[in-house]
Amino acid sequence: MNNSASSSPMINSQEIQSSQEEENRTPLIKLNVKPIPKLFTVLNYPIIIIMSIMNVFYSLFVNSWNFLHSLFSPPQSKKKKQRKSKEYDNSTQNSSTSSNSSSSSLPPLGFLSVLSGRTSRSNSNAEKPTQQSKKFLILDLDETLIHASTTPPRADHERLYNYILDVQIDHVNCTFYVSERPHLKLFMEKVCEWYNVVIFTASVKNYANPVIDRLYHSDKIVKRLFRSSCYVTEHGVYVKDLKTVTDDLSKCMIIDNSPISYMWYQENAIPISNWMGDNERDRALLNLLPFLEAMRHLEDVKSILSFRIGL
């Protein structure tokens, strides 16, 4: 008994020691799991930041050049310059008054136009895009542009909805409290100018159609597609087929808060965060504008959007 009692601690310590040695000898297992790249963040924000910085330098350079040039230019040409600048100022003032108050916070777009080989002045007159030359921009509705809820908001949140919509769905009267995502007006104004805008929603027509009617510049929306145009998977998920809009996918993009919606067309997708009507400081639509302004000049949108999925 004494032997066994005295030997057991020895054995345990040996076992512990050997197990520790085994642990030390055991090579570390390297998990070969590649992190899911947040390539939209990689694609979007650094490019916008770099381009914004370059835009500032570009603006400084142009302004300095114009100032120096005006000092040494002859009087006649100076008058012409002044007349031209007045015309340009008037045109920009007209365009800014047509937009809402948030236009002052719009990130500078000038450099992106120069980057794509065009200037804002040349675009203003001679090179206005026609409907044939415009690319298609497909926009989701719910949680992308608006948020609608059947439950009435609390009294202190009353300002968070823009209008009330009474519709009939499957012979049932429904009331929706609809909130517009911040900067929606400016966003719609710009994208309707740059693109053939299509609203493609997985919602039913009875609800979505009156919501689209109340979108800004709804008269410029070239096509409306509803739940009936979606493909329903065996799991009951709605997938949007972009070829319902156009066969030329090099000139077609979709902005949708639901990745499932564009799962067949990852190279054409621009993800956007969910907006549930509770964040009045949301800037997702505003932040997309410089990117969309540049993308409209590309020959093939997939050449840029495919970076998001690492192709």
Ligand SMILES: [Mg+2]
């Ligand atoms: Mg949605």
